Amino acid sequence: MKNYSILILILSLWIPNFSFSQAEIKNDLNLPDQAIDSLYKEDQFYVGINYNILVNRPSGVSQSGFSIGVQGGFIKDMPLNKQRNIAIGIGIGYSYNSYNQNLGIIKDDSGNTNYFVLDDTFEYDYSKNNFYQHVVELPIEFRWRTSTPESYRFWRVYTGFKLGYAFSDICNFQGEPGKLRYTNIDGFNDLQYGLTLSVGYNTWNFYVYYALNPIFKDDVKTYIKQEHIDMSVIKLGLIFYLL
Template sequence: MRSIVFVLSFVCFFDCIAQEIISEDRSVKSRYFEDQFYLGITYNFIRNKPDDLKQRNLSYGLMGGIIKDIPINRSGTKALGIGLGFALNTYYSNLVVRELPSGFSYDIGSIGPSFKRSKVETHGIEIPLEFRWRNSTPSDYRFWRIYAGMKFSYVVGARSKLVTSDYKDGFFNTDIDNFQYGLYI
């Protein structure tokens, strides 16, 4: 029994020394990474819309995810970022979407005075790609940064909802463009 305890103690001792040497060696060669979680709130604008289409209420977006930092210089002041996230976007307007047996019908406010609100909502998987420029170091966290990039999104679900004084109607909208993208800074 004593020999087993001695051998285990001996192996654990050398294992600790080996890990210490490896970690010291890695700290000398390591580069500075700044991986980040992101959360965001946006106000969505409808672009290239017909004159009759009016945006109503607060058309918002909520997003969150993680971005992996890939330094492109030794000091880590310049880097690329690639990430994965999820986004919810809503668009309130006077666009009336109806589900028909032959597809979907889109009309601008043609439902009359009983119209209250109409909403199109999308859920998407996001892939942000960004160029990162900063003056931070591994020991100093007070710094400035400029991050600019593109965000690609694949819509995994879309829902339309219509509310009038007479009824409510909601359904999954399958004719939304699945691939979306945008620039940001």
């Protein structure tokens, strides 16, 4: 938790100092007006931090601690009009997402994966339980902004769709009967997709991701009550755009 807080503080202080546009570079170099690029492109690199909220949780499942997500990548900006304030963006990126909650993912002696709700009915004590994923992402955005070739401070509204592939997932449990760690559990949905929205002015932009499919596969159920685990995620945070 302490490491996450330090990371968020560093990103919040450092990233805004490096959010700039092509026009800002030209102004700093004192180039003549005719050197301003009328065919400019905006916001082709991005980094962000967010809080992961689990929704559609089975009964008894709750989040604990801070479930953090970080993301970064490159988006090809392709303006659609002469003013270049309307564009399509297509890119590639990476995200790391952690989920601190009380859904224990534990294998039995036969190697079968069981999903326990770690509530009062769970017979063992535990001090830590989470899972996290590494995801390669393909964002597609429709972009509207108030930018001009001479201005680098502008409003933006970017909305779109993001397709992701979770190439690694890790589950951690610490308690009785011991410290357990599993990788690449079959029950996770490798393919992830959802809707995105970024809204803001200049450096600071609010970001939301709304998942359209669950984190786990359709046949995954809790061990005792046999409830389907249809949990999905909503991500809320900040995203910073660079040249």
